[in-house]
Amino acid sequence: MIGSSGTKEVIMQDEIIANILKSANLSVTASRKKILNLFLSTNGALAHADIEQEADEKMDRITIYRTLQAFVQKGIIHIIPTTDNSIRYALCKDECSEGHHHDQHVHFVCSECHTTYCLEQINVPHVKLPSGFTESQTEVIINGLCAKCHA
Amino acid sequence: MIGSSGTKEVIMQDEIIANILKSANLSVTASRKKILNLFLSTNGALAHADIEQEADEKMDRITIYRTLQAFVQKGIIHIIPTTDNSIRYALCKDECSEGHHHDQHVHFVCSECHTTYCLEQINVPHVKLPSGFTESQTEVIINGLCAKCHA
DNA sequence: ACAACTTTGCAACAAAGTTGCAAAACAATG
């Protein structure tokens, strides 16, 4: 049996997930595994609402809020601000740790399918500020059409 | 009597405000004048909550929502997205018109005083996207310390 | 001053997020 849904693969994936949680000093619970699994099997970013829908019953709104909060704080996921005032989250691929994020890449939101991409390969440009102003973090959010939606 | 609070100046300011509204095909009402006056006398950006506080009684939350909506639609103010998921608004100084905004400048949010600045003189940089992706709008939000708050 | 139109405030609602607390789940130890 070859494929990504074999029993062995599921077990391995399950261990990978447990290890990520342990490394972040978070206890391994069903809700956290489920949410982290969702992130690992999605290439774009996820909003709170997406997770609430995916989660087949049996998970409280509040648990999702607290799980996302914990993941952000521990450096597992980062927040992606969007122009439509809806926060999205994506896995950190850089070396982020508790309280220290280093996700200095550009984000892209497709106006058609609303998928949000981390353009990991594109660093945020440096902007020269007026005198007296100092930068601590720069966010670049690009709206447009993604490769899939391009006619 | 010299100063910015003389009767004559107030009347002139009042006419300027009325003219902006008329040019945008909006009828001149007390609420709209009050909110537009607030924008004209603030150098930073304003959030819904700021306006709600300033407005000395006698203006409904809902009127504020609808006024801001109308102003955005008519090209009087533009939306500034922020990383903390709180929408702010600022006057358009570019030639924005009904449904067509051209506010292609960088925005700066001070982490200390939370003032939000339109850096009109700094255009958003051009970012080269992966193939298949096309840009329609780019937002740059810089967090840091502003000139006033710099120790 | 009048009629036609637009805006406002109210009520009612919906969505999004927060806090305190007891029950359940988990981790560590023997």
Next chain:
DNA sequence: CATTGTTTTGCAACTTTGTTGCAAAGTTGT
């Protein structure tokens, strides 16, 4: 694998934020 101490979950209750329909009030043009 059972016990214990700690963490997490789900619930209730609440706050904040935003939306919609509608009648009363205000505005515009004649």
